[in-house]
Amino acid sequence: MAEELKVGIIGGGYAGMAAAAELSAAGIPVTVFESARQLGGRARGVSYGDTQLDNGQHLLLGCYRETLRLIELVGGDIERDFLRLPMQLDLHHHLELRAPRLPAPLHLLFALLNAKGLSWRERVKAARFMLALRSINFQLPRDMTVAELLRQHGQEASLTLKFWEPLTIAALNTPIAKASAQVLLNVLRDALNRARANSDMLLPSIDFTALFPQRAAGFVEDHGGKVHLSQGVDAIIPEGQAIALQSAQCRQRFSHVICATSPGIAEKLLRPLPQMADTVRKITTLEQQPIYTVYVQYPAQVRLPHPMIGLHRRISQWLFDKGRIAGQHGLLACVISAEGIHQEMSQEVLAQKVIVELREEFGITEAPQWHKVIAEKRATFCCAPDLQRPSQLTALPRLLLAGDYTAGEYPATLEGAVMSGLECARLVKRSVSSDNSKPDKRYPDSVA
């Protein structure tokens, strides 16, 4: 049966390349179609003059197990490719929280109880809240917004502003008044409650295309698969048992297709297929949130006090010193996540605000050599409570859906994307051993 399998994958982002690598490792031939000239999608390298940037500074957590496993599968080396920092939350002059080398969750309790910048009362309330969440195994009886959960647990305004809000925005890219408490708890459970290394913060020292998708493409080709760049798929056409993919260059038939694009593109590709009406409806209900990254290149001697540092009540949320992280001396990246007033500013005004904040906060008086704003206006879905995210399995059993927005416990993250790709790979592999000639019972109208 394995010889008959031929899997087409639409999209060479982290979800699509995760599926491609996993299937290739299992000896199943894949063909990846990527519309852009490079792989990576929303986590991709960007060349700017002589400098290698990313479309946005990303951060991985030690609990992103599948992403880290796949990076190693395709030839990466986690300790070489990343700067690993123990969990820390530093809001310049306002909060300093660092996890000591104690077993989880003691490291977190110690960090909370010893946090600088919070009153004793706030520290105890935060620690009690974490213990209460632990006692319910981070599972709420019903989902609600993070703001509502914090109110229920008496988390005060200044504690919320300094700790919970930056944490939620960093994890979910959604403001606390809109963010799902349950999804935040899923991340806290995996990052904070198990092995201490799960809460480590991993900052890559190479760009996001090189880190995984490009290596995965080499792995796929070494295993007999193909990766086509600049070859976008225009249409998905069911043809009896098979599915054809139409691009400007060709039409190819596959036994299975994994659609691993962003939700907006998936909606366009699936809309013409009547069986996909429910999936399309779920996709259209997802709202989007932006992430802006402002890169500022200073002379090489300019440094921040830490590789990553936050600012309190400023436009700039998190600052990354690319010199400390990747040897790009003098290059600073400022990340501004989720919706906010920065969206109303021109890119030039925004960059100048960031430069002024860097001067006021860190005394950086040197003139920047250049700056570059990258605005990802549809960076992630808005991670609201009780979202109905579309399943990887669709009404056409051989057409699967991967992507950070598909069903899963995580917010829109690399790990969420990778896990969705792996789930699609698992479904393809499972179909090898099952009889696909019968329609799927869950979808009586499906074409099997």
Ligand SMILES: Cc1cc2nc3c(=O)[nH]c(=O)nc-3n(C[C@H](O)[C@H](O)[C@H](O)COP(=O)(O)OP(=O)(O)OC[C@H]3O[C@@H](n4cnc5c(N)ncnc54)[C@H](O)[C@@H]3O)c2cc1C
């Ligand atoms: C600025 C920014 C910062 C972020 N920070 C973090 C972070 O710190 N940590 C974290 O875990 N996550 C972060 N994320 C989220 C993370 O990048 C995404 O969740 C993840 O990259 C999504 O991967 P994906 O494969 O699901 O989708 P995508 O990356 O969108 O991949 C889809 C791919 O499909 C291709 N495509 C589109 N149309 C077609 C077509 N017709 N035919 C063929 N190919 C097509 C696209 O070009 C793209 O390569 C961030 C996102 C952004 C934008």
